[in-house]
Amino acid sequence: MTGWIGISLGDITGIGPEVTLKALALEAQADRTRYLLIGDAQHLRRLNEQFGLKLPLQTYSGRDEPGRFFLCQPLPDPLPADLMEGSPAAARAAVAWVRDGAERCLREELDALVTAPVNKEAIVRSGQAFVGQTEMLSQLAGTDRTAMMLLGQDDRGRWLRVALATTHLPLKFVSDQLTQGKIEMVIELTVQACRDLGLPRACVAVCGLNPHAGEGGEMGTEEQTIIGPAVKAARQRQMNVVGPLSADALFYHAFKGDYDAVVAMYHDQGLVPLKMIGFDTGVNWTLGLPFIRTSPDHGTAYDIAGQGKANPSSMQAAIRLAKQLARNK
Numbered sequence: 001m002t003g004w005i006g007i008s009l010g011d012i013t014g015i016g017p018e019v020t021l022k023a024l025a026l027e028a029q030a031d032r033t034r035y036l037l038i039g040d041a042q043h044l045r046r047l048n049e050q051f052g053l054k055l056p057l058q059t060y061s062g063r064d065e066p067g068r069f070f071l072c073q074p075l076p077d078p079l080p081a082d083l084m085e086g087s088p089a090a091a092r093a094a095v096a097w098v099r100d101g102a103e104r105c106l107r108e109e110l111d112a113l114v115t116a117p118v119n120k121e122a123i124v125r126s127g128q129a130f131v132g133q134t135e136m137l138s139q140l141a142g143t144d145r146t147a148m149m150l151l152g153q154d155d156r157g158r159w160l161r162v163a164l165a166t167t168h169l170p171l172k173f174v175s176d177q178l179t180q181g182k183i184e185m186v187i188e189l190t191v192q193a194c195r196d197l198g199l200p201r202a203c204v205a206v207c208g209l210n211p212h213a214g215e216g217g218e219m220g221t222e223e224q225t226i227i228g229p230a231v232k233a234a235r236q237r238q239m240n241v242v243g244p245l246s247a248d249a250l251f252y253h254a255f256k257g258d259y260d261a262v263v264a265m266y267h268d269q270g271l272v273p274l275k276m277i278g279f280d281t282g283v284n285w286t287l288g289l290p291f292i293r294t295s296p297d298h299g300t301a302y303d304i305a306g307q308g309k310a311n312p313s314s315m316q317a318a319i320r321l322a323k324q325l326a327r328n329k
Helices: 016-027 041-050 086-104 120-123 132-142 171-177 178-196 211-217 223-236 245-255 267-278 313-328
Strands: 004-008 034-038 056-058 069-072 112-115 146-154 160-165 204-207 239-244 259-264 283-287 295-297
Touching: 004 086, 004 313, 016 041, 016 086, 016 313, 041 056, 041 069, 041 239, 086 112, 086 120, 086 132, 086 283, 112 120, 112 313, 120 146, 132 283, 146 267, 146 313, 160 171, 160 178, 160 245, 160 267, 178 204, 178 259, 178 283, 204 245, 211 223, 211 239, 223 239, 239 245, 245 259, 245 267, 259 267, 283 313
Parallel strands: 004 034, 004 112, 034 069, 056 069, 112 295, 160 259, 204 239, 204 259
Antiparallel strands: 146 160, 146 283, 283 295
């Protein structure tokens, strides 16, 4: 049976629609996957023509209709063609499109959802309470047992897979937000993610928070009081997990393939090495949702939107991961 991948187009004053179309053009011959593009149909048709991509875009009327690239416009009116970057109308529409895609996944109309970039600042300015797409999707799905994993590979096919114990926090708040239960949950989700990717070893390494993993308590005690007990509890549940280890050396060994995935304690600890090796190929995968959700690991890039300059590699990688996970499910 041919699968269905939904793609919410994100902020249309950014590069989301452009990278979506370019990525689909590159993936078109890979298989017979069907795509539902959730957003502003007129804008997407204009870009399809502007960039000469010639994707056969059709208006969606039901799953049984023949074709592969379908447009769905959840809002009653099209957006104006001349919106300024970060427009409140574009921001509100982007949130509505993500919600529509998630609801379709929960109704099992889609096998996975890929979300194009939105701009948090623009969404908040538009009058909506918003922390991030991950948090929004978790709320829609009725779960708080989720985590963010970023995946990327270098030009030789060497991977890093990094799950985050905390995400978008000021550094001074990280220690207060770390709990043994939260770290155990992220370890569990990361082990399951390895299995979903077909990595039977499912070997996970856990970073310490402090330099040199605290040096036995001389440079901080979180490793002894929070992180170490979480790792021990996971090992007692037969998970293949080690740590806490000093992050400066850990990522070298993970990149060599000694571990399948890493659990990092905070955003930049995990994402700096990931983006060093896979800046153009990074993918954001939300672990723990009752449906598959991936996203390119970049923002709206307002400064190059609509100019044909945007690199679709990360969006293509996000689509490929969504298809892989849907096949394995």
